[in-house]
Amino acid sequence: MSAVLxxxxxxxxxxxxxxxxxxxxxxDSGRPAHLAALIxxxxxxxxxxxxxxxxxxxxxxxEFELHQLPDVVTEADALAxxxxxxxxxxxxxxxxxxxxxxxxxxxxxxxxxxxxxDVESMTPANFGRLVMGQFSIAPSTASAALEVARRxxxxxxxLECVIIGHSEIVGKPLAxxxxxxxxxxxxxxxxxxxxxxxxxxTLRADLLFVAAGVPxxxxxxxxxxxxxxxxxxxxxxxxxxxxxxxxxxxxxxVAEVAGYFTPVPxxxxxxxxxxxxxxxxxxxxxxTPG
Ligand code: NAD
Numbered sequence: 001m002s003a004v005l006x007x008x009x010x011x012x013x014x015x016x017x018x019x020x021x022x023x024x025x026x027x028d029s030g031r032p033a034h035l036a037a038l039i040x041x042x043x044x045x046x047x048x049x050x051x052x053x054x055x056x057x058x059x060x061x062x063e064f065e066l067h068q069l070p071d072v073v074t075e076a077d078a079l080a081x082x083x084x085x086x087x088x089x090x091x092x093x094x095x096x097x098x099x100x101x102x103x104x105x106x107x108x109x110x111x112x113x114x115x116x117x118d119v120e121s122m123t124p125a126n127f128g129r130l131v132m133g134q135f136s137i138a139p140s141t142a143s144a145a146l147e148v149a150r151r152x153x154x155x156x157x158x159l160e161c162v163i164i165g166h167s168e169i170v171g172k173p174l175a176x177x178x179x180x181x182x183x184x185x186x187x188x189x190x191x192x193x194x195x196x197x198x199x200x201x202t203l204r205a206d207l208l209f210v211a212a213g214v215p216x217x218x219x220x221x222x223x224x225x226x227x228x229x230x231x232x233x234x235x236x237x238x239x240x241x242x243x244x245x246x247x248x249x250x251x252x253x254v255a256e257v258a259g260y261f262t263p264v265p266x267x268x269x270x271x272x273x274x275x276x277x278x279x280x281x282x283x284x285x286x287x288t289p290g
Contacts, residue, residue, distance in 0.1 A: 033092050035092070085231070095276065142169075157186070160205050160207050161207040163189070164192070215247045230262050234248070
């Protein structure tokens with residue numbers, strides 16, 4: 001079997017076309033969508049993501065500003081910068097890039113972020129709404145992965161679904177999103193670094209989501225024939241030619257057994273950026289009372 005491959009750029013293009021229409025309407029109304037990205041220290045793996053955000057915002061007509069703080073910035077100064085963005089009326093959305101330098105508390109930063117500008121749904125208030133099913137936007141990577149899976153498996157009722165990774169930015173929100181329906185959810189298993197036998201779980205997955213940050217973690221002998229495999233990993237790795245390239249968490253040979261597979265690069269990554277922009281426009285759109 002040879003898997004159908006996702007064209008992430010095509011699906012992202014569809015989402016962005018609608019974002020552009022909505023962003024133009026906001027601009028015409030005199031209150032444009034305006035995203036502020038806050039980053040402390042080296043961007044690391046976020047570097048590509050940041051570059052793509054900036055480019056996509058320019059194309060969609062969303063204003064974008066980058067606040068790059070030095071890695072020696074104190075926690076107090078980082079919090080002050082965040083509060084300044086909270087108070088800035090022109091800023092309609094804020095993305096706080098992770099990881100932060102070790103001396104800055106991620107928890108304090110998340111708590112300080114204005115939930116009304118939280119485009120990644122990472123504040124305790126918004127994460128709580130996700131748990132309770134009372135949300136309008138969700139973390140962009142988890143939403144993007146789910147959007148891809150729904151295209152292939154519109155009805156997930158009772159399917160065996162396995163997620164590798166339980167981070168607060170990807171794995172946990174994805175599990176919550178998959179469990180939203182009272183009657184039509186898949187059965188969700190979340191694996192992580194302490195999972196004893198990864199293959200035991202992955203081999204029974206109809207739907208397999210991988211977000212571990214480990215290149216080649218999932219090999220083809222770990223995948224059920226015909227399964228839908230969504231690779232969320234984005235890792236920088238040196239190739240045999242010594243050049244650095246982006247690879248996922250899933251060995252590309254998995255495409256030989258899977259029914260559907262998302263390549264890296266060009267899979268979930270571009271869709272994540274599109275969903276982030278869609279979230280930005282949603283938060284910038286004035287709500288009608290009631
Ligand atoms: P993280 O380091 O916060 O979490 C990693 C998770 O994987 C943890 O739950 C950990 O327990 C688990 N894990 C690590 N090694 C494992 C192993 N050997 N076996 C089983 N589980 C293991 O990472 P994150 O922020 O969730 O990101 C995960 C990956 O997704 C990274 O490659 C990251 O670059 C990528 N990512 C992609 C996007 C996107 O837009 N597609 C967005 C965010 C993150």
